[in-house]
Amino acid sequence: MTTHPVLKGDTGDWEMVIGLEVHAQVISEAKLFSGSATEFGSAPNSQVSLVDAAMPGMLPVINEKCIEQAVRTGLGLKAEINKFSVFDRKNYFYADLPQGYQISQYLQPIVGKGEIVLDLPDGETRTVGITRLHLEQDAGKSLHDQDPTRTFVDLNRSGVALMEIVSEPDLRGPEEAAAYLRKLRAILRYLGTCDGNMEEGSMRCDVNISVRKVGDNEYGTRCEVKNVNSIRYVMAAIDYEARRQIDHIEDGGTVVQETRLWDTGRGETRPMRDKEEAHDYRYFPDPDLLPLEFDDAFIDGIRATLPELPDEKKERFVTHYGLSVYDAGVLVAERARADFYEAVVSGGPNGRRDPKICANWVITELFGALNKGGHDIDESPITADQLGGLVDLITDDTISGRIAKDVFAEMLETGHDAAAIVDAKGLRQVTDTGAIEGEIDTVLAANQDKVAEYKGGKQKLFGFFVGQVMKATQGKANPKLVNEILRSKLDG
Amino acid sequence: MTELNHLTISEALDGLAKGDFTSAELTRANLLAMEEARALNAFVTETPERAMSMAMASDDRRRAGEARPLDGIPIAVKDLYCTEGIRTMAGSHILEGFTPTYESTVTANLWRDGAVLLGKTNLDEFAMGSSNTTSYFGEVHNPWTLAEEPDARLVPGGSSGGSAACVAARIATASTGTDTGGSIRQPASFCGIVGMKPTYGRCSRWGIVAFASSLDQAGPMTRSVRDAALMLTSMAGFDPKDSTSVDRTVPDYAAALTGDIRGLKIGVPKEYRVDKMPPEIEILWQQGVEWMKAAGAEIVDVSLPHTKYALPAYYIVAPAEASSNLARYDGVRYGLRVPGNSLIEMYENTRAEGFGQEVKRRVMIGTYVLSAGYYDAYYLKAQKLRTLIARDFEAAYEKCDLLLTPTAPSTAFKVGDKQDDPIAMYLNDVFTVPANLAGLPGISVPAGLGADGAPLGLQLVGQAFEEETLFRAAGVLEEAAGFTATPALMVGEGA
Known part of the structure; x- marks a missing residue:
């Protein structure tokens, strides 16, 4: 009540x-x-x-x-x-x-x-x-x-x-x-x-x-x-x-x-x-x-010609896509926004992208950027297909979420496809364990004192090592692999 | 040969077809009559040049074998019909200088069928009146005079007084009128001509200056029943621009004039014997009954019990609608504007100067009966009475096909009479108003002369959209009455 x-x-x-x-x-x-x-x-x-x-x-x-x-x-x-x-x-x-x-x-x-x-x-x-x-x-x-x-x-x-x-x-x-x-x-x-x-x-x-x-x-x-x-x-x-x-x-x-x-x-x-x-x-x-x-x-x-109205659409977004009531509400507030979201979700190689990841990108990133510029969804420089393409690159581990934000900013500016930007700038995520291991070894060798402190119980330094490795790889190293390998080297 | 301006439409069509004369000759004869009879003040605008060019175009069509149903017939149009490029003022100062850029549907239909415009006729201001004395352009005189006072001038009736006078005086072969409470039939009776009000919705109201929208109906004014049938055939028809016009095919009304009314049931409503009605009216009415009986009709006594409420109901509904319809004459967009220091003052100055007494009276009445706190007591009650009156007719028509009544409770009165007594004036409409309230067709046929030497008409009222039956009976009534008297102020000597 x-x-x-x-x-x-x-x-x-x-x-x-x-x-x-x-x-x-x-x-x-x-x-x-x-x-x-x-x-x-x-x-x-x-x-x-x-x-x-x-x-x-x-x-x-x-x-x-x-x-x-x-x-x-x-x-x-x-x-x-x-x-x-x-x-x-x-x-x-x-x-x-x-x-x-x-x-x-x-x-x-x-x-x-x-x-x-x-x-x-x-x-x-x-x-x-x-x-x-x-x-x-x-x-x-x-x-x-x-x-x-x-x-x-x-x-x-x-x-x-x-x-x-x-x-x-x-x-x-x-x-x-x-x-x-x-x-x-x-x-x-x-x-x-x-x-x-x-x-x-x-x-x-x-x-x-x-x-x-x-x-x-x-x-x-x-x-x-x-x-x-x-x-x-x-x-x-x-x-x-x-x-x-x-x-x-x-x-x-x-x-x-x-x-x-x-x-x-x-x-x-x-x-x-x-x-x-x-x-x-x-x-x-x-x-x-x-x-x-x-x-x-x-x-x-x-x-017989009535469209699906906001209340029904919201209900469907919650039950069908598993979105929060709040996110669903934001998306259905305007029909064009809801349509954009559904176009993103229903695209991609399988005809269905992860609804929550899509909702995040549409609401937080795209709507955020549009609102900042005072633009409507129909003025978006990024099409639903293009935003979907970016989501695909994230979900297949081609780029990290961190890199994706940079790519998104570039897309907003140029209107280019995500894949083209990633290729042109060489932003593809490094998933080669050998290469990552090499970078980690270099970082650990250069910071022997910190390694000693860590082993002495200063657990917080783990983040420092991750940051150093990411920095050395310009952010392209797969963060999950970096974590795994670092742990095995430091804790193992 | 009969002077051309004395011919009926059917006679003129006959002569034109035979090549006895041209429309130009016929039209010129009528224009000359118009000049000669200007003292009647029947016209507010004469259109001789347009008339001659329309007549010559008509002659061209006829020569080419493309004559239309009314081709070459010179007619007059009540100045309530908007006519493209011709000043239209509805008898009111407030429409000063107003020249429409459009043509009313009914007049457009007449021009489509070849008719020729002689001019626009005088009328009571905004069609409000029964004597044609309320016009901004002054009163119209009836071409008929009193036997004992030949110099006295009679009213032509109203509101279509100019249209009635010009047909009676042989200025126009026919004319158009409008009938809201009797404005075609009463002047027709006063001027010794035929006046016909069709069923509500039969003629389009588009382009006709509105008085009371739920009652207004266009109709013909002619010197014979056949002419009225010919005119209506051209005037009538569905118009998508008028939501109240009815989508029914228009029959050839003249074809309905078979002269045979054997077996037709004519109802005589007992409530139409009103107090103080002159005996000569009663006698003429009875004569009409005998004529119909002699022609083979069956006479039936019927009752229309709510008749006495018709006049009061009418004088609530009509002013109510008028008060709203006339609100558009505000000095903002067209017509008269009398400046003021504020918008309200401009309204007040314009409407005070632009409207005459009778219009002001009705706007006041109409505003009053629609006001908060009075609506139920007046307007709503009047609408309920209107329903009861319509039911009276429905019940009567279970027993008969048509009703026969007098058209008006008297012959034409002298100009100036009844001017101080609006109620006495309103009583003129006592026999005509019920048909308007019920939306039914009615026709006035000249049937005789009163003791004063002025004409009297009888009215037939039909069922909705049964104009053919109405014309058929009217034709028989006309034949039986054999009305051949002519008015003293007629132009030419006649046959």
């Missing part, structure tokens, strides 16, 4: 209650209700159809691909899929909302209750409830910084399909919120339904947070913090907002239910102005669209 983080207050210990609303941009060629393209970073207003600009007489037509993606995501979240759902209009005025309403789903969303299993840093897992997932249109973008007196509007994003994924208030701190977002992002990426790129805004997050005394069963009054667009800021916003609420309550105040904005620059939350918030959205079913209905065959067709 995981214990929840506790915040100390003057009046006792407090607990955070957090729910997240994630807006995930659906990966699709076209917008939710129009044929316009959805590519990020295009020239302003270059991806706007008559429908997106809400010209008079224009009508929305649902894009089936977006429906498939929502169902796919629902299945990935082990959620109920609603075969009957309804699109509603959410009415409010804003310059970048051309229709004067957003088409969304209110009372009858396409996906109902589901769940996500969090992988916590201590290796524990925890299941968090998903309340619902619904489809809705994104708004355009108001640009306030292009002109001193005017606001410009870019409608490229107007009408792009979003999935709003709402969690239950099951999260209990910034770490869990971060784990939730990372896991959700991994699932979306595995499914290919959202690229999860928070920097480009294709995944955005609103945080609902309240605090209560440890042991209380009632929820406190919550605030919604909007505009939190990285996992790091989500954590910071939770830290700030929880502390603010606790301090406020302990100073005798009561928390007011309100929407607050996260100010990245100041690192604080502040209330939105009343005008921005005082909306009566006047939801009603959009009369331009029929209710969305599909059958089991449609759902089953999508289910």
